[in-house]
Amino acid sequence: MKVTLEKLTKIYPHRVKKGEFVTAVSDFNYEIPDGKLIGLLGPSGCGKSTTLNMICGLEKPSSGRILFGDDDVTAVSPENRGVGMVFQNYALYPHLTVRQNILFPLQNLKGKDKLTKEEMEKRAEEAAKLVQIDMLMDRKPNELSGGQQQRVAIARSLVKMPRVLLLDEPLSNLDARLRLQTREEIRRIQRETGITTVFVTHDQEEAMSISDSIVVMKEGTVQQTGKPQEVYDDPVNLFVAKFLGTPPINVFEARIEGGKVMIGDDAVLTVKDEKDRPVWAAIRPEGFIIDENGPLHCRLNAVEVMGRDISVVSENEAAENPTVRSIVDADNLKKLSGETVSFSVKPHKIFLFEKDTEERIRFEKKG
Numbered sequence: 001m002k003v004t005l006e007k008l009t010k011i012y013p014h015r016v017k018k019g020e021f022v023t024a025v026s027d028f029n030y031e032i033p034d035g036k037l038i039g040l041l042g043p044s045g046c047g048k049s050t051t052l053n054m055i056c057g058l059e060k061p062s063s064g065r066i067l068f069g070d071d072d073v074t075a076v077s078p079e080n081r082g083v084g085m086v087f088q089n090y091a092l093y094p095h096l097t098v099r100q101n102i103l104f105p106l107q108n109l110k111g112k113d114k115l116t117k118e119e120m121e122k123r124a125e126e127a128a129k130l131v132q133i134d135m136l137m138d139r140k141p142n143e144l145s146g147g148q149q150q151r152v153a154i155a156r157s158l159v160k161m162p163r164v165l166l167l168d169e170p171l172s173n174l175d176a177r178l179r180l181q182t183r184e185e186i187r188r189i190q191r192e193t194g195i196t197t198v199f200v201t202h203d204q205e206e207a208m209s210i211s212d213s214i215v216v217m218k219e220g221t222v223q224q225t226g227k228p229q230e231v232y233d234d235p236v237n238l239f240v241a242k243f244l245g246t247p248p249i250n251v252f253e254a255r256i257e258g259g260k261v262m263i264g265d266d267a268v269l270t271v272k273d274e275k276d277r278p279v280w281a282a283i284r285p286e287g288f289i290i291d292e293n294g295p296l297h298c299r300l301n302a303v304e305v306m307g308r309d310i311s312v313v314s315e316n317e318a319a320e321n322p323t324v325r326s327i328v329d330a331d332n333l334k335k336l337s338g339e340t341v342s343f344s345v346k347p348h349k350i351f352l353f354e355k356d357t358e359e360r361i362r363f364e365k366k367g
Protein backbone atom coordinates (compact mmCIF):
# COMPACT_ATOMS: atom_id res chain seq x y z
CA MET A 1 0.00 0.00 0.00
CA LYS A 2 1.49 3.29 -1.14
CA VAL A 3 1.27 6.05 1.50
CA THR A 4 1.30 9.69 0.41
CA LEU A 5 1.88 12.59 2.77
CA GLU A 6 0.77 15.87 1.22
CA LYS A 7 1.80 19.17 2.79
CA LEU A 8 1.33 17.60 6.20
CA THR A 9 1.52 20.17 8.99
CA LYS A 10 0.86 19.97 12.72
CA ILE A 11 0.78 23.00 14.97
CA TYR A 12 0.23 22.55 18.71
CA PRO A 13 -0.61 25.20 21.26
CA HIS A 14 2.55 25.65 23.36
CA ARG A 15 2.46 23.40 26.45
CA VAL A 16 3.57 26.15 28.83
CA LYS A 17 3.52 29.55 27.11
CA LYS A 18 -0.12 30.58 26.71
CA GLY A 19 -1.01 32.02 23.29
CA GLU A 20 2.15 30.63 21.64
CA PHE A 21 2.35 27.74 19.18
CA VAL A 22 4.79 24.97 18.29
CA THR A 23 5.11 23.79 14.70
CA ALA A 24 5.87 20.11 15.27
CA VAL A 25 5.70 19.17 11.58
CA SER A 26 5.80 21.62 8.69
CA ASP A 27 4.78 21.01 5.06
CA PHE A 28 5.85 17.36 4.95
CA ASN A 29 5.58 16.01 1.39
CA TYR A 30 6.56 12.42 0.76
CA GLU A 31 5.44 9.30 -1.05
CA ILE A 32 6.22 5.99 0.62
CA PRO A 33 6.30 3.37 -2.13
CA ASP A 34 4.27 0.19 -1.70
CA GLY A 35 6.04 -2.49 0.32
CA LYS A 36 9.04 -0.42 1.33
CA LEU A 37 10.58 0.26 4.74
CA ILE A 38 11.18 3.93 5.41
CA GLY A 39 13.34 5.16 8.27
CA LEU A 40 12.19 8.45 9.77
CA LEU A 41 15.22 9.94 11.42
CA GLY A 42 16.17 13.01 13.39
CA PRO A 43 17.09 14.36 16.83
CA SER A 44 14.68 14.46 19.74
CA GLY A 45 11.80 16.88 19.17
CA CYS A 46 12.14 17.04 15.36
CA GLY A 47 8.59 15.79 14.79
CA LYS A 48 9.05 12.07 14.13
CA SER A 49 6.40 10.81 16.55
CA THR A 50 3.96 13.53 15.53
CA THR A 51 4.31 12.43 11.89
CA LEU A 52 3.73 8.81 12.83
CA ASN A 53 0.74 9.70 14.98
CA MET A 54 -0.80 11.57 12.07
CA ILE A 55 -0.29 8.59 9.76
CA CYS A 56 -2.02 6.26 12.21
CA GLY A 57 -4.77 8.76 13.05
CA LEU A 58 -3.99 9.42 16.73
CA GLU A 59 -3.27 13.07 15.82
CA LYS A 60 -5.26 15.18 13.37
CA PRO A 61 -3.13 17.28 10.99
CA SER A 62 -3.56 21.08 11.20
CA SER A 63 -3.44 21.01 7.40
CA GLY A 64 -2.47 18.65 4.60
CA ARG A 65 -3.63 15.18 3.58
CA ILE A 66 -2.71 11.53 4.08
CA LEU A 67 -3.52 9.00 1.36
CA PHE A 68 -3.36 5.21 1.60
CA GLY A 69 -3.24 4.15 -2.05
CA ASP A 70 -5.83 6.46 -3.60
CA ASP A 71 -7.95 6.70 -0.41
CA ASP A 72 -7.82 9.96 1.51
CA VAL A 73 -7.67 8.72 5.13
CA THR A 74 -7.05 12.13 6.75
CA ALA A 75 -10.46 12.08 8.46
CA VAL A 76 -10.64 8.30 9.02
CA SER A 77 -10.45 7.10 12.64
CA PRO A 78 -7.34 5.11 13.70
CA GLU A 79 -9.24 1.82 14.06
CA ASN A 80 -10.54 2.07 10.50
CA ARG A 81 -7.21 2.89 8.84
CA GLY A 82 -5.80 -0.62 8.94
CA VAL A 83 -2.51 0.34 10.58
CA GLY A 84 -0.44 -1.70 13.02
CA MET A 85 1.60 0.22 15.60
CA VAL A 86 4.49 -0.83 17.78
CA PHE A 87 5.74 1.65 20.36
CA GLN A 88 8.87 1.88 22.46
CA ASN A 89 6.86 0.79 25.50
CA TYR A 90 5.15 -2.19 24.04
CA ALA A 91 2.77 -2.57 27.02
CA LEU A 92 1.70 -6.19 26.80
CA TYR A 93 -1.13 -7.20 29.12
CA PRO A 94 0.77 -8.80 32.03
CA HIS A 95 -2.08 -11.07 33.16
CA LEU A 96 -2.61 -12.55 29.66
CA THR A 97 -0.52 -15.24 27.99
CA VAL A 98 1.38 -14.56 24.78
CA ARG A 99 -1.45 -16.24 22.82
CA GLN A 100 -4.11 -14.11 24.54
CA ASN A 101 -2.08 -10.94 23.98
CA ILE A 102 -1.80 -11.67 20.26
CA LEU A 103 -5.48 -12.65 20.00
CA PHE A 104 -6.64 -9.51 21.79
CA PRO A 105 -6.93 -7.15 18.76
CA LEU A 106 -8.92 -9.80 16.86
CA GLN A 107 -11.46 -10.30 19.65
CA ASN A 108 -12.61 -6.70 19.32
CA LEU A 109 -13.38 -6.90 15.61
CA LYS A 110 -17.01 -6.12 14.84
CA GLY A 111 -19.49 -6.58 11.98
CA LYS A 112 -18.10 -7.89 8.70
CA ASP A 113 -14.58 -8.05 10.13
CA LYS A 114 -15.58 -10.44 12.93
CA LEU A 115 -13.66 -13.73 12.82
CA THR A 116 -14.54 -17.23 14.06
CA LYS A 117 -12.55 -18.67 16.96
CA GLU A 118 -10.69 -21.02 14.57
CA GLU A 119 -9.77 -18.16 12.22
CA MET A 120 -8.48 -16.10 15.13
CA GLU A 121 -6.36 -19.00 16.42
CA LYS A 122 -4.94 -19.58 12.95
CA ARG A 123 -4.02 -15.93 12.49
CA ALA A 124 -2.38 -15.77 15.94
CA GLU A 125 -0.35 -18.92 15.19
CA GLU A 126 0.79 -17.49 11.86
CA ALA A 127 1.83 -14.17 13.36
CA ALA A 128 3.67 -15.95 16.20
CA LYS A 129 5.51 -18.19 13.69
CA LEU A 130 6.53 -15.17 11.65
CA VAL A 131 8.24 -13.55 14.64
CA GLN A 132 9.44 -16.95 15.93
CA ILE A 133 7.71 -17.03 19.28
CA ASP A 134 5.26 -19.83 18.49
CA MET A 135 6.91 -22.04 21.14
CA LEU A 136 6.21 -19.43 23.85
CA MET A 137 2.46 -19.06 23.36
CA ASP A 138 1.44 -20.16 26.86
CA ARG A 139 3.89 -17.99 28.78
CA LYS A 140 3.09 -14.71 30.47
CA PRO A 141 5.04 -11.57 29.46
CA ASN A 142 7.12 -11.56 32.67
CA GLU A 143 8.46 -14.98 31.68
CA LEU A 144 9.95 -13.54 28.47
CA SER A 145 13.12 -11.59 27.66
CA GLY A 146 12.86 -8.00 26.41
CA GLY A 147 13.47 -9.12 22.84
CA GLN A 148 10.81 -11.81 23.07
CA GLN A 149 8.32 -9.31 24.49
CA GLN A 150 9.02 -6.98 21.59
CA ARG A 151 8.33 -9.83 19.17
CA VAL A 152 4.98 -10.44 20.85
CA ALA A 153 4.18 -6.75 20.37
CA ILE A 154 5.09 -7.05 16.69
CA ALA A 155 2.98 -10.21 16.31
CA ARG A 156 0.07 -8.39 17.95
CA SER A 157 0.39 -5.54 15.46
CA LEU A 158 0.58 -7.94 12.49
CA VAL A 159 -2.34 -10.16 13.42
CA LYS A 160 -4.93 -7.78 11.99
CA MET A 161 -3.02 -7.84 8.70
CA PRO A 162 -2.43 -4.10 8.62
CA ARG A 163 -2.06 -2.15 5.38
CA VAL A 164 0.69 -0.08 6.97
CA LEU A 165 3.01 -0.87 9.87
CA LEU A 166 4.30 1.96 12.07
CA LEU A 167 7.19 1.37 14.47
CA ASP A 168 8.08 4.14 16.93
CA GLU A 169 11.55 3.57 18.44
CA PRO A 170 10.69 -0.12 18.86
CA LEU A 171 14.21 -1.13 19.92
CA SER A 172 14.96 1.54 22.51
CA ASN A 173 14.36 -0.70 25.49
CA LEU A 174 16.64 -3.49 24.32
CA ASP A 175 20.32 -3.94 25.09
CA ALA A 176 22.88 -3.46 22.30
CA ARG A 177 23.10 -7.10 21.18
CA LEU A 178 19.33 -7.61 21.17
CA ARG A 179 18.85 -4.35 19.33
CA LEU A 180 21.04 -5.57 16.54
CA GLN A 181 19.34 -8.95 16.39
CA THR A 182 15.81 -7.52 16.59
CA ARG A 183 16.41 -4.93 13.90
CA GLU A 184 17.50 -7.70 11.54
CA GLU A 185 14.33 -9.57 12.51
CA ILE A 186 12.18 -6.55 11.75
CA ARG A 187 13.80 -6.30 8.35
CA ARG A 188 13.15 -9.97 7.64
CA ILE A 189 9.52 -9.78 8.79
CA GLN A 190 8.95 -6.65 6.73
CA ARG A 191 10.41 -8.31 3.61
CA GLU A 192 8.37 -11.49 4.14
CA THR A 193 5.08 -9.66 4.67
CA GLY A 194 5.71 -6.83 2.18
CA ILE A 195 3.82 -4.43 4.45
CA THR A 196 4.66 -0.77 3.85
CA THR A 197 6.48 0.22 7.04
CA VAL A 198 7.61 3.43 8.68
CA PHE A 199 10.32 3.02 11.30
CA VAL A 200 11.03 5.96 13.60
CA THR A 201 14.38 6.27 15.32
CA HIS A 202 16.88 8.88 16.45
CA ASP A 203 19.66 6.33 15.85
CA GLN A 204 21.12 6.99 12.42
CA GLU A 205 22.98 3.70 12.26
CA GLU A 206 19.80 1.76 12.96
CA ALA A 207 17.88 3.66 10.29
CA MET A 208 20.67 3.37 7.72
CA SER A 209 21.03 -0.37 8.25
CA ILE A 210 17.44 -1.46 7.71
CA SER A 211 15.69 1.20 5.62
CA ASP A 212 15.07 1.18 1.88
CA SER A 213 14.97 4.96 2.13
CA ILE A 214 15.47 7.45 4.92
CA VAL A 215 13.86 10.78 5.68
CA VAL A 216 16.05 13.10 7.78
CA MET A 217 14.07 15.68 9.78
CA LYS A 218 15.07 18.75 11.76
CA GLU A 219 12.72 21.04 13.69
CA GLY A 220 9.63 19.73 11.93
CA THR A 221 10.95 20.01 8.39
CA VAL A 222 12.28 17.38 6.04
CA GLN A 223 15.93 18.02 5.26
CA GLN A 224 16.66 15.22 2.83
CA THR A 225 15.21 11.94 1.58
CA GLY A 226 16.83 9.11 -0.32
CA LYS A 227 18.54 5.74 -0.10
CA PRO A 228 20.76 5.65 3.02
CA GLN A 229 24.01 5.44 1.07
CA GLU A 230 22.99 8.22 -1.31
CA VAL A 231 22.19 10.58 1.53
CA TYR A 232 25.45 9.68 3.28
CA ASP A 233 27.47 10.27 0.11
CA ASP A 234 25.66 13.41 -0.95
CA PRO A 235 24.28 15.42 2.00
CA VAL A 236 22.42 18.62 1.10
CA ASN A 237 23.49 20.55 4.18
CA LEU A 238 25.81 20.46 7.17
CA PHE A 239 23.07 19.17 9.51
CA VAL A 240 22.53 16.03 7.39
CA ALA A 241 26.28 15.54 6.93
CA LYS A 242 26.79 15.66 10.70
CA PHE A 243 23.77 13.54 11.54
CA LEU A 244 24.80 10.51 9.46
CA GLY A 245 27.91 8.45 10.11
CA THR A 246 29.84 6.92 12.99
CA PRO A 247 32.37 8.17 13.84
CA PRO A 248 30.83 11.47 12.80
CA ILE A 249 32.11 13.62 9.97
CA ASN A 250 35.00 15.98 10.90
CA VAL A 251 34.03 19.62 10.48
CA PHE A 252 36.63 22.38 10.02
CA GLU A 253 36.38 26.14 9.85
CA ALA A 254 37.90 26.77 6.44
CA ARG A 255 38.00 29.35 3.65
CA ILE A 256 38.23 29.46 -0.09
CA GLU A 257 41.18 31.62 -1.11
CA GLY A 258 42.33 31.99 -4.70
CA GLY A 259 40.69 28.72 -5.75
CA LYS A 260 42.10 26.76 -2.83
CA VAL A 261 40.29 25.37 0.19
CA MET A 262 42.37 26.36 3.20
CA ILE A 263 42.19 24.71 6.61
CA GLY A 264 44.45 26.98 8.67
CA ASP A 265 47.53 27.32 6.45
CA ASP A 266 46.95 23.99 4.73
CA ALA A 267 45.56 23.98 1.17
CA VAL A 268 43.58 20.73 1.13
CA LEU A 269 41.73 21.02 -2.18
CA THR A 270 41.64 23.08 -5.37
CA VAL A 271 38.26 24.28 -6.65
CA LYS A 272 37.16 26.05 -9.83
CA ASP A 273 35.24 29.33 -10.08
CA GLU A 274 34.46 29.80 -6.38
CA LYS A 275 34.80 33.25 -4.89
CA ASP A 276 36.88 33.78 -1.78
CA ARG A 277 34.86 33.32 1.40
CA PRO A 278 34.75 31.49 4.71
CA VAL A 279 33.20 27.98 4.48
CA TRP A 280 32.75 24.82 6.48
CA ALA A 281 34.84 21.91 5.20
CA ALA A 282 33.69 18.48 6.39
CA ILE A 283 35.68 15.30 5.87
CA ARG A 284 34.34 11.77 6.45
CA PRO A 285 36.60 9.66 8.71
CA GLU A 286 37.31 7.32 5.78
CA GLY A 287 38.29 10.31 3.59
CA PHE A 288 41.80 10.74 5.02
CA ILE A 289 44.91 9.18 3.50
CA ILE A 290 48.04 9.09 5.63
CA ASP A 291 50.62 10.74 3.41
CA GLU A 292 53.83 12.32 4.62
CA ASN A 293 53.58 14.82 1.75
CA GLY A 294 49.84 15.41 2.34
CA PRO A 295 48.63 18.98 2.79
CA LEU A 296 46.66 18.64 6.04
CA HIS A 297 48.77 18.62 9.19
CA CYS A 298 47.35 17.51 12.56
CA ARG A 299 48.80 16.84 15.99
CA LEU A 300 48.76 13.09 16.65
CA ASN A 301 46.97 12.13 19.85
CA ALA A 302 46.27 8.43 19.79
CA VAL A 303 45.97 5.41 17.56
CA GLU A 304 43.23 2.89 18.27
CA VAL A 305 43.66 -0.49 16.63
CA MET A 306 40.36 -2.05 15.57
CA GLY A 307 41.58 -5.13 13.68
CA ARG A 308 41.43 -4.48 9.94
CA ASP A 309 41.28 -0.70 10.43
CA ILE A 310 42.83 1.79 12.78
CA SER A 311 41.29 4.92 14.14
CA VAL A 312 43.69 7.85 14.21
CA VAL A 313 42.80 10.49 16.76
CA SER A 314 44.44 13.83 16.13
CA GLU A 315 43.93 17.54 16.72
CA ASN A 316 43.67 20.54 14.46
CA GLU A 317 43.00 24.09 15.60
CA ALA A 318 40.45 24.68 12.87
CA ALA A 319 38.41 21.60 13.78
CA GLU A 320 34.99 22.26 15.26
CA ASN A 321 35.41 19.36 17.69
CA PRO A 322 38.70 19.19 19.56
CA THR A 323 39.55 15.82 17.99
CA VAL A 324 39.72 14.72 14.38
CA ARG A 325 38.89 11.08 13.81
CA SER A 326 40.09 9.27 10.74
CA ILE A 327 39.74 5.61 9.87
CA VAL A 328 42.56 4.12 7.83
CA ASP A 329 43.81 0.67 6.92
CA ALA A 330 45.84 -1.03 9.68
CA ASP A 331 48.81 -1.27 7.25
CA ASN A 332 49.39 2.40 7.98
CA LEU A 333 50.33 1.71 11.59
CA LYS A 334 54.08 1.85 10.97
CA LYS A 335 53.75 5.31 9.38
CA LEU A 336 52.33 6.74 12.60
CA SER A 337 55.08 7.95 14.86
CA GLY A 338 56.11 11.35 16.07
CA GLU A 339 53.96 14.26 17.10
CA THR A 340 52.28 15.15 13.85
CA VAL A 341 50.41 13.28 11.17
CA SER A 342 49.90 14.51 7.60
CA PHE A 343 46.94 13.62 5.45
CA SER A 344 45.82 14.02 1.90
CA VAL A 345 42.07 13.98 1.43
CA LYS A 346 39.90 11.89 -0.93
CA PRO A 347 38.08 14.54 -3.00
CA HIS A 348 34.69 12.72 -2.91
CA LYS A 349 34.85 12.49 0.89
CA ILE A 350 35.19 16.20 1.54
CA PHE A 351 32.11 18.42 1.44
CA LEU A 352 31.98 22.21 1.54
CA PHE A 353 29.11 24.19 3.09
CA GLU A 354 28.29 27.89 3.16
CA LYS A 355 29.37 29.39 6.47
CA ASP A 356 26.06 31.17 7.18
CA THR A 357 23.30 29.00 5.65
CA GLU A 358 25.19 25.70 6.03
CA GLU A 359 23.92 24.67 2.57
CA ARG A 360 26.15 22.47 0.45
CA ILE A 361 28.52 24.13 -2.02
CA ARG A 362 28.57 22.01 -5.16
CA PHE A 363 32.05 22.93 -6.26
CA GLU A 364 33.85 21.81 -9.38
CA LYS A 365 37.26 20.37 -8.86
CA LYS A 366 40.06 21.96 -10.76
CA GLY A 367 42.24 19.98 -13.12
Ligand code: ATP
Nearest residue numbers: 012013014015022024043044045046047048049050
Ligand atom coordinates in the same frame (compact mmCIF):
# COMPACT_ATOMS: atom_id res chain seq x y z
P1 ATP B 1 11.46 12.25 20.43
O1 ATP B 1 12.49 11.52 19.64
O2 ATP B 1 12.02 12.95 21.62
O3 ATP B 1 10.23 11.45 20.73
P2 ATP B 1 10.16 13.48 18.14
O4 ATP B 1 11.06 13.74 17.00
O5 ATP B 1 9.30 12.28 18.06
O6 ATP B 1 10.98 13.50 19.49
P3 ATP B 1 7.71 14.95 18.56
O7 ATP B 1 7.33 14.17 19.78
O8 ATP B 1 6.98 14.68 17.32
O9 ATP B 1 9.28 14.81 18.29
O10 ATP B 1 7.61 16.52 18.94
C1 ATP B 1 7.85 17.55 17.99
C2 ATP B 1 7.67 18.89 18.68
O11 ATP B 1 6.29 19.10 19.02
C3 ATP B 1 8.43 19.04 19.99
O12 ATP B 1 8.87 20.38 20.08
C4 ATP B 1 7.38 18.74 21.05
O13 ATP B 1 7.68 19.40 22.24
C5 ATP B 1 6.12 19.29 20.40
N1 ATP B 1 4.91 18.55 20.81
C6 ATP B 1 4.66 17.23 20.62
N2 ATP B 1 3.45 16.89 21.11
C7 ATP B 1 2.90 18.02 21.64
C8 ATP B 1 1.67 18.34 22.29
N3 ATP B 1 0.72 17.42 22.49
N4 ATP B 1 1.48 19.62 22.70
C9 ATP B 1 2.41 20.58 22.48
N5 ATP B 1 3.58 20.34 21.87
C10 ATP B 1 3.85 19.09 21.45
